[in-house]
Amino acid sequence: MEEWINGLILLILAIGHFELWVTFINRTHALPIHEPTLKKMRHITYVMLLGFPLVLFGAVGLYSPGVLVGGEWSRLSFWWKPVFVLCVLGFLGFLVSVFRHLFYRVPRLQTESHSEMIDIREKLGHELIGDGPYHYLAGLPFNEIFCVEFSRKTFVMERLPAAWDGLTILHLSDLHFSGTLTRDYFGELCRIAGESQPDLIIFSGDLLDEMHCLDWLDETLEQLEAPLGRYFILGNHDWNQQSEQIRTALTRRGWMDVSSQTLQLEYAGHSLLIAGTEVPWMGEHPVLPAQRGEGAADFLLLVSHTPDNFYWACSQGYDLVLAGHTHGGQVRLPVVGPVFAPSVHGTRYTSGTFYRKKTLLHVSRGVSGIHPLRFLCPPEFSLLTLRARPVVET
Numbered sequence: 001m002e003e004w005i006n007g008l009i010l011l012i013l014a015i016g017h018f019e020l021w022v023t024f025i026n027r028t029h030a031l032p033i034h035e036p037t038l039k040k041m042r043h044i045t046y047v048m049l050l051g052f053p054l055v056l057f058g059a060v061g062l063y064s065p066g067v068l069v070g071g072e073w074s075r076l077s078f079w080w081k082p083v084f085v086l087c088v089l090g091f092l093g094f095l096v097s098v099f100r101h102l103f104y105r106v107p108r109l110q111t112e113s114h115s116e117m118i119d120i121r122e123k124l125g126h127e128l129i130g131d132g133p134y135h136y137l138a139g140l141p142f143n144e145i146f147c148v149e150f151s152r153k154t155f156v157m158e159r160l161p162a163a164w165d166g167l168t169i170l171h172l173s174d175l176h177f178s179g180t181l182t183r184d185y186f187g188e189l190c191r192i193a194g195e196s197q198p199d200l201i202i203f204s205g206d207l208l209d210e211m212h213c214l215d216w217l218d219e220t221l222e223q224l225e226a227p228l229g230r231y232f233i234l235g236n237h238d239w240n241q242q243s244e245q246i247r248t249a250l251t252r253r254g255w256m257d258v259s260s261q262t263l264q265l266e267y268a269g270h271s272l273l274i275a276g277t278e279v280p281w282m283g284e285h286p287v288l289p290a291q292r293g294e295g296a297a298d299f300l301l302l303v304s305h306t307p308d309n310f311y312w313a314c315s316q317g318y319d320l321v322l323a324g325h326t327h328g329g330q331v332r333l334p335v336v337g338p339v340f341a342p343s344v345h346g347t348r349y350t351s352g353t354f355y356r357k358k359t360l361l362h363v364s365r366g367v368s369g370i371h372p373l374r375f376l377c378p379p380e381f382s383l384l385t386l387r388a389r390p391v392v393e394t
């Protein structure tokens, strides 16, 4: 066989191997495992991702059987064969991810979408990189961490009462205060978000990675106001910190904690239920009032840190789910799309809008991350407008 074809086969096997380790790291990061253990898993993964292609091309390609230098596949050692089968399966999984990314279409219920790119560093005119974790990544060329997308999306919701037509929700997620990006960055971002004057504000978790940043709340989330209130849950990075202290700090500043519970408010003659879940890291899924034998609300909104709770939310009959956690993958490759995403679904729900069984899911790419690195995946906060018009999704 031609050497270049053999090279292509080795490349496919190497990509398949890469996909297997990415699958492992994505799924483990979706589980309630503390950061020190996850960090060890990541280090093992990095070694395997770099080491395997070297061994593959070196051993099989050049040494035994040396398929890149005239060797025959028939002389391949038996022990490589099960490895290659796994790599082929990995490559098929890789193809599925790529096709899913390329053929993603927003649901028809999302009728409008506009975005405004705001370069916060340029706007403020001074340096916004601090001395927090991984700060050396922040200044890399083409890094998009300071160029935030303010997305405005309109969703037509089948069960939205007509009196609520035009209701706006500011969806913020994954602030990750750590000191790597300075307080000014988040202060300006919240100031811009507040100018949109939403009816309701939702924060879907991961407030910080360093507890000393907790007092940044005074100049950020505390400044936001909405007539129907501000609601939050925490995320896995908050779970790795002193989560109860974070919870207390937010509630003291007027934010309502909806984790593991439901809150019902009356608005324009109808009832809105806001529930939250921090599963699998903290608490438990909320129980709907209707399941306790109490009256059902007119519209059900769930705040979930991870999109992994989407299927559960569908089974419960939620109308809208707001999630974050996956950061859009943070780094997206041309054609391939996102690669790393801490979800049991891999990259399937990394960001965007999804619809299943009458439940609409909006996954925010979030504002920041512990690793200050973004490529083809800018930070995001969203103003969601809900419209009342029955539409049948096909």
Ligand SMILES: [Fe+2]
Binding pocket: 174, 176, 205, 206, 235, 237, 325, 326, 327, 366, 369
């Ligand atoms: Fe996060």
